[in-house]
Amino acid sequence: MIGGIILAAGLxxxxxxxxxxxxxxxxxxxxxxxxxxxxxxSALDEVVVVTGHHGESVADAVADLGVQVAPNPDYREGNMxxxxxxxxxxxxxxxxxxxxxxxxxxxxxxxxxxxSYWRHHRPWAIVAGYRDGRGHPLLLAAAxxxxxxxxxxxxxxxRLLESAPENAVTTIAFDRTTPLDVNTPAEYxxxxx
Numbered sequence: 001m002i003g004g005i006i007l008a009a010g011l012x013x014x015x016x017x018x019x020x021x022x023x024x025x026x027x028x029x030x031x032x033x034x035x036x037x038x039x040x041x042s043a044l045d046e047v048v049v050v051t052g053h054h055g056e057s058v059a060d061a062v063a064d065l066g067v068q069v070a071p072n073p074d075y076r077e078g079n080m081x082x083x084x085x086x087x088x089x090x091x092x093x094x095x096x097x098x099x100x101x102x103x104x105x106x107x108x109x110x111x112x113x114x115x116s117y118w119r120h121h122r123p124w125a126i127v128a129g130y131r132d133g134r135g136h137p138l139l140l141a142a143a144x145x146x147x148x149x150x151x152x153x154x155x156x157x158x159r160l161l162e163s164a165p166e167n168a169v170t171t172i173a174f175d176r177t178t179p180l181d182v183n184t185p186a187e188y189x190x191x192x193x
Contacts, residue, residue, distance in 0.1 A: 001093050001094060002043070002044055002045050002094060002096070002097065002115055002118070003045065003046045003047070003048065003093040003096050004042070004044040004046070004047040004048070004096070004097045004099060004111070005047075005048055005086030005087070005090065005097070005098050006047065006048070006049045006050065006067075006086075006099045007050055007079055007082045007083070007086070007098065007099070007100055008032045008035075008049050008050060008052075008058050009050050009051055009052025009055070009058075009085075010052065010075065010079065010082075010101075019054075020053050020054050020058075021101075021102045021182050021183065021188070022054075022058055022061075022101040023054060023057055024182065024188060026191060029061075030061040031101060032049065032061050032062060032101040035101050035104055035106070036049055036065045036067050036101075038104075038106060038107060038108050039067070039097075039099055039108075039111065040065050040066050042108045042111040043116070044097060045093075046068065046093075047068065048068040048070050048090055049062050049067050049069050049101070050085045050089075051069055051075075052071070052073075052075025052076075053075060055071050058101075059071075068090075070085050070088075072085040080149075080152065080156055083098075083149055087149050093142060093145075094141065094142055095118050095139055095140065095141045095142060096139070096140050096145050097111055097114065097115065097138070097139050098137060098140065098157075099111075099136065100137075100181060102181060102182040102183065103136055103179050103180070103181045104180075104182075104191070105179025110128065110137065110174060111137060113172060114126050114137065117170065117172055118141070121170070123141065123167075123169065124140075124141050124144045124164060124168040124169065125139065125140050125164065125168065125169045125170070126139035126170045126172055127161060127169055127170070127172075128171075128172060129171040129172060129173040129174065130173075130174055130176060130178040131175070131176065131177050132178055134171060135178045135181075138157070138161075144160075144164075147160055148160055
């Protein structure tokens with residue numbers, strides 16, 4: 001079984017408005033529901049949305065999409081706490097795709113391509129590669145996920161991936177720029193264009 005974990009618990013401090021970024025409107029829907037819909041339409045066997053800040057509103061936004069919701073009571077302590085909550089919500093998966101609730105440009109086809117590669121080759125981890133660098137989504141095999149939830153500090157998962165043995169991490173190239181990760185009002189304006 002391959003699970004999807006959507007990180008949607010953050011405080012959105014850089015956005016600076018009354019509405020957290022995961023609930024900002026994009027094409028008439030909250031960002032988190034756009035990402036959850038893409039995930040639920042993919043080859044993922046199960047999807048969990050990890051909530052925290054404005055958790056009830058985020059849960060309501062994905063209520064009709066057939067995804068689980070897992071509240072993270074420790075969301076103020078950083079996104080690694082959400083990794084752990086997502087992992088505990090899907091304990092028996094062979095691999096996990098990590099998605100960001102504020103990154104609506106990731107497509108079902110991209111997720112499916114990563115899943116297909118993992119099913120045929122079983123790397124420890126897969127990272128999305130773009131014309132301008134590497135980024136989300138990530139796919140972590142169960143062993144990599146166990147290491148990830150034990151990691152601490154800023155950018156813990158990225159540091160784990162960068163320090164992995166040679167050939168443990170596969171980059172799947174997508175012929176496009178990195179999908180916009182909406183963290184600031186300026187980035188949200190770019191998304192709206």
